[in-house]
Amino acid sequence: MSVTIDDILAAQKKVSPFIQETRQRKAQTLSHITGANVFLKFENRQFTASFKERGALNKLLSLTDAEKKAGVIAMSAGNHAQGVAYHASRLGIPATIVMPTNTPMVKVERTEEHGATVVLHGDVLAESAAFAHQMGEDKGYTFIHPYDDPYVIAGQGTVALEMLEGLPNLDALVVPIGGGGLISGCAIAAKAIKPDIEIYGVQSELYASMHDILAGREPVCGGSTIAEGIAVKYPGEITRKIVREQVEEILLVGEGDLENAVSLLAGIEKTVAEGAGAAGLAAMIKFPDRFKGKNVGLIVSGGNIDQRLLATVLMRDLVRQGRLARLRISLSDRTGELARVSSIIGENGGNIVEVSHQRVFTHVSAKDTCIEVALETRDEAQLHVIVGKLEAEGYPVQLL
Known part of the structure; x- marks a missing residue:
């Protein structure tokens, strides 16, 4: 494979001085609800509130001095943008982030606050990505891919290293899938340490791109989802090969499942999770038979949810409960x-x-x-x- 456990161990040495080793603990009430022993990994407690910092930083640290001086460019409307912007600024690397023109201003402002130059271009992510690649070629910037890059994948894999160092008895990991960077790195790391561990991926029913591609179908994605962090229409070329070899199953969850999981994490664990960050819990509640009696690690991958959307989700949950x-x-x-x-x-x-x-x-x-x-x-x-x-x-x- 393009990424090995040695790559992930090397990434851990490089990035650990600059990121949070986020806490992990057993969730007693969620364990009772799901029938499994649930252990949460709070990646929503990173400085930019997402695991994305790990891969972005590992890629930035791999650049030559000339590449660092020339600068980097990325395309993202969310967590990857903030991860690249924050660590590039901290390392003194000029960063440009291309975002779609309809990106909420709060995300633009947060990215700019981290020191990046934001360029708004394109109505959809595909247009923004094409522009970012072309701009990078024209100006000599290094493109920092959000998921389909060996350094990024290795950086994301450090999440699993931390989990298994602290929780060696885990039987399974449940990981959200967008482009596939997080689950690829985590699967390689976890199975190298504990070969019999089970890896489950989770996608939104509206954006089941990795699920469909591995089933031999062309993805049909679209619609409004609260899990925009994993609303990726085409996963990576590198990541899909790793997922095919390393992941037991990809589970699909609906919008109601995601909303319920966000509400449970807020109400029970007193932690704010974005829709993508709550996807693992949504899958465990929807498919309890997969996990009954097992020690299961859940990655709360991010906490960047719009306040108004969070309020709506919580109020809708009260309605569902009567x-x-x-x-x-x-x-x-x-x-x-x-x-x-x-x-x-x-x-x-x-x-x-x-x-x-x-x-x-x-x-x-x-x-x-x-x-x-x-x-x-x-x-x-x-x-x-x-x-x-x-x-x-x-x-x-x-x-x-």
Whole structure:
């Protein structure tokens, strides 16, 4: 293979003085939920909140003095951009990052804050990548690939070295897959140390590119996913060969699975994970039989999630649990009815957080009205009790 355990051990010596050896520990509650012994590796605690620093730094340290002086270029709209920008700046290497024109300004600003020059070009990543390669050739910059590079793969493999040094009894690793750099490096490292360890990859159902290619199908990818960090339409040429040889299975998870995993990590582990960073946990919950009774290492690969998106995910999870609900209630348009409905909800443990009254845009009788009530409850069972009490008192209820 193009990357060996010796390459990864060499990378560890080079990068370890400059990155966090992130903590790892057993997740008691998640272990109970999944039926396995779950051990989390918090790569979301790196300075740029992603494992991507490891591979980017290893590649930067491999450059000749002339290459460092000339500068580097990368294409990324996310974590790779920040990893390259931060370590290039720290090493005194000029860095240019090409991003699509629709990249959120917060990501552009963060990358610039790390000292890189940001160039916005192209509507999609493929256009940005082609421009970055051409610009690099024209100006003599070294291109830092986000995943399909032996130095990058070796750098990412240091995650598994740290995990198995601290947790030698792991039976399996579950690793998110985008382009395949992280899982390639981790698989080579882990199997060199412990040949019988099982390696599982995880992809979003909407971007199952590595899964499809290894199955002999042309990938059909697209759609909006909260796991944008692994939303890669074509994995690397180097990485797909390594994954084919080293990985037991690639598991696919849906958007609901990813949202649930992000919420569990926030609510139980008190850690912020982006969608890609929560993919491993999503797979363990969706496919518990694969992991029951095993010691499983999960890599929380990144924590760069937009605050508004995180808030939406957490609120949607409350809705799925029945702890936050919106009811449409029909009632007579007369004095005291709203107070009576409010009393029924309150007496049965509900907390009203919002009420809207509708007399015009409704199909009820002109002598009647309807209200939409947002309320908090303890759980889904309590919500059903409230709905039942309202209907028993003659108020038709629709759960929205």
